[in-house]
Amino acid sequence: MPLTEYPAGRAFPGVIGRTFDVSEPAWPEPRRAADGAPNVLFVILDDTGFGQLGCYGSPIETPNLDRLADGGLRYANMHTTALCSPSRSCVLTGRNHHSNHMAGITEISTGFPGYDGYIPFENGFLPEMLLGHGYNTYAVGKWHLTPSDQTSAAGPYDRWPLGRGFERYYGFMGGDTHQYYPELTFDNHRVEPPRTPEEGYHLTEDLTDRAIAFIADAKQVAPDKPFFLYFATGAMHAPHHVPREWADRYAGVFDDGWDAYRERVFARQKEIGLLPADAQLSRHDPDVQRWEDCSADERRLYARMMEVFAGFLSHTDHHIGRLLDFLESIGELDDTLVMVLSDNGASAEGGPTGSVNENKFFNYVPESLEQNLAAIDELGGPKHFNHYPWGWTWAGNTPYRRWKRETYRGGISDPFIVHWPGGFGARGEIRHQYAHAIDMVPTVLDALGLEPPDRIRGVTQAPLEGVSFAHTFDAADAPTRHVTQYFEMLGHRSIYHDGWRAVCPWPGPSFSEAGRPFGQPITAEELTALDATGWELYHVTEDPTETHDVAAENRATLIELIAQWYVEAGKYDVLPVDGRGQERLAEERPTIARPRTRYVFHPGTQEVSSVAAPRIVNRAHTITVLATIPDDGAEGVLVSQGGVDGGFTLYLSDGRLHYVYNYVADQEFHIVSEGTVPAGRHALSFEFEPTGEARPLEGKGTPGTASLFVDGEPIGSGELPVTIPIAMGLASGIAVGADAGSPVTALYRTPYAFTGTIERVVYDLSGDGVVDHAAEIRMALARQ
Template identity: 65%
Template structure:
């Protein structure tokens, strides 16, 4: 008799006798995928506009993404939520972002079901669904789908990738990270990059390597077992990091400016059929200066920033190509369902002029044009944390208006490609059917013939909100099945319904036209006025770029659309409408531990993300290290927080005790002990005492006196006229080493401590002075 298998949970079909001779064995059936089931590959780029892929008319070379379009389908009507984490929650769950608790980013969570930042377990992820059907599931790259205070080694881990159905994870948990010195996690623990940028390291290349390795690991054992790979490189989010040779490929290509880029891309989009031949280009954005009004130096800086972005995108495309080539050589490409998309429109978080170091922007200390010029040759390299000006954001979303965080089409429209040679006969065709990110999971399940599960790990599942668009694969004229979709982000609202689009911009159609700043809350009185007078109406199937407001001519239609928005809002947990940002940032949230004034760290432990690190800004504090110094001496970092862009470091070098504070990459304040640290067990201490008030609005943290002590004896002192006022980002807090880029150029990272370090204690005392508005800007820029 052959092998007998039975479904786990059903009756044992074998025979159990007194002895094995009298018995017949049977085995619980392993979970196996249906023979021939396709692999699934989701490629999710960050902050990439509708007009930035080559196949969408851009002059930026993206040959591998273009090849997906040429060998498959290019969609022109895919919609996002306008922001990173909310969109990503839609992609993996098939539910609307408010129903996922992801009204915004988790750092701005509030105490309402649609806003609390925790994706409910009844909204299962595609990884959890497919693993139950015999798939290997891999998460590579950016996660950012859980509260930031849960990103530390204290957990909880149930919302980390491995807690949500992924077999393996390699990437980063937060909203952004350096491409040269990333904050990496492998499965459930922190790791360091395998080598440094001086040896050619780049995060996107590393992620492609890991994706290939994960697939190969399983395929060499079980070649017929399909995989689901969620591939989410940090690109194209800032920092725009890439080796110079990639950026130099675009030297001079953007010297004509952003208006010229838009005209060129728009013309190309019409040729490609990406937009209708009679479409109008949306207006010149009031917040964007005309290129010719910039000084020659300002144009030079802006053009180079775009060259670096373009090189970064081409480099990212190349790494995607390496992954695709691996699938091709292993015979897997044809039977892999690939969907490539961006999480929202291009990002305006580089500000009006762009920046070579976003940490300066976070801390209200923007660089001057002269400082930008001085860093021009370093743009994209390890010493920068750069982002282009919002003129290029506007251009990147051609032909649409506005950008990320807003629900005009520039914020919510995304490039979207589908490639599956074994299952789609069409090659190089355009599809214009309306779709939203919530439709991706239902489409995958439809293709696989898999019903949404009723339960996952004992949790009853909520219905999917998306609808499959698999019927469009074979029919360019197939009707759109999604008739209605709402949008809301920071009170900026919109709704699409049967070819109409209504938009209620908040706080206004642009910054210049708003009169009040972004993040201003919406009161009941204001909401009444908005609903009565501020909604705009477009016939989107005739005017896809929102150029003709028909609100006055079609008042009845508009009223019905607004009413429908409220129906959708009630259905999916959108209420209460909240236009605030700063207020949300300051909301008290549940923490895994009580607030503390004293923190103790040990060497060799995991580094801490900023959300759970001691907040030393603008306040009296001390750092005390309990060490043993051998007779031969010791050197290395005791404690540090930050990176070359900003931070502090407490360390031994040349036998002496040192402390250095890097003020936003602009100034380094240093103090050293007058005498060497003696051998033996020692108590090494740094103290900071503010000597004045900070001027946070002008980017200046509290001045203060820095003092060094050895066994309570003062051995060094200096006055610092300015400190970092708001935030060290990027960079973790690390005990016993300096992971990532060195906080100061005086030593080479990781500069591990060579003596015996028992512990380091940070003690906070005195009043803390902070700027919540600046902290909010920093949080938003990490999306």
């Protein structure tokens, strides 16, 4: 007898008698996808410029992405928001970044509707939409879409990947992570990497393994069930980490510098057809040193930094190829709608001279050529958090102006590849229709023949703000349906409408021309002046590289576009315009826990992220560890915070108490107790007492005196002449009983687990000096 099934919500159609023999069963209908429903794969690259993929004219080898382009489509007119979290929110919701409350990255959220970082539940995610149509949904890699204070073990978890429609997740929750010592989350819990760097571990390989495993797990049980995979590598964001052999493949390739790179890539882009034959290469950026003016040491260092980046990109492409090969091996690649996008243009966070520690940028700490040269043979390895200089950023966005964080085309025009042999016939063609990241969700739904849901989990859904470009798949001459698009990022504004772009750069067309650095606040008076005289106008249909400002001869068009920008700003919660950059990192925000000055951490604690950790920068604080040292002694880390890019560690070695402060990998301060710590139960403490003022815009946190104590008795002290002013460390959080993640110092080998017993760690930020150690011990005894 065939099964009788009925849709959810319908009345039971069977018969219920007094006994089974006079009854007829019926079953709720399982949620199944439509016959022939394709898989969907989003590959989201990080900080990859328009001119950095091989198929977009670059000398960097990306054979696997190239084969997607050769078997599908390259879009020459795709746009993002100029920053990662905002763009990713657009990719997954089909709404603008301010509509998603994601004006910037989550760590710089502010208390305004377009800026607070809480993506509304009425802006449903694509996986939430596809779940209702029988799809498996997986996210692998970078997330960076949860309010930063909600990424700890305290949750809440409703804005984590599993709370927004993904059934499985493996990756890292923040904006970047150490590629050899990543902070990993599996579903809703933290996990450690499966191997060490010495054993050959690298995050991109691990993410690819997990993505393949997720798909294999389901396909071997339900081969006809489609999946949506959001695959977001940590590459090409800093740190630029890659095994040396990959970087060495490019030895000498970039020795002729970034100016030559631009010329070479620009010519190739014309040959490919990405640009019209009469296009002009945008000007030499005033903030970028000419290659011939660099010293021999600078050229050697900068070329190596680019070799490392190129190796990183090729290495990433290799692992994307592994994922594609797996799909092909199980017969799924042709039936998978693949979209590959970078979240913004190439990144300028390495500064004008490049960096061996990106955290210097966030803390306004200047680079040292001498220090960077000393690290040249280790770049790409686990010791550094390296990033290339502005020259390669600018070159990576060839042919466009500027870079990530700015809304000239260098920041917002990105490589975009679509591959779907089972869905359209075009092969190796280029599309010039205007598109934006908000168009990806509508396009997927259109291609799948689905309507966006009216409600998700009982929440009425806001309309999609993007439009489908599926009509362009097999029609090179199809009209553009996306006619108007605003942009705003950190006060830098622009708007596109029907072939024209108006741009209002902040603080100016370049830092040198403005006479002001990145991240300056905009006052109401300055905004008025900018609207009167700061807008530029480009007819990008004829001048795609924004080379000729035609504002003076097209005043009426410019005024219309400025007015339209404000219309869009009102519609999508763009105001208030806020030009601040790093300053926003220190913005006071609500937290899950009420404000307090005493924090208690327990044994086994690992990776309490900086946003959930006590904020100890620039303030007096005491850290006390209640620990028992066995008769034969103990060694290892008591508590650590941060990693190779900056932080501190408190540990025992050779019977002595040690404190090491890593000032953004620029200087390291080491304080050792004068005597040994005896066996038994003790309160081991560190106290920091400020002795001066912080000067964060100079890259200097407050200086101070660092003191060590055992049971309240001083046993050592030293001076910290400079401390980290803004961000303690990007790579690792608080860990108790070990140095989890990347090491704060090279004085020991991680995790250097403590061999005694720790009861708890207490941070005290009251400013009252060393805590009452006797009271702490009495409290501990009372809780046994």
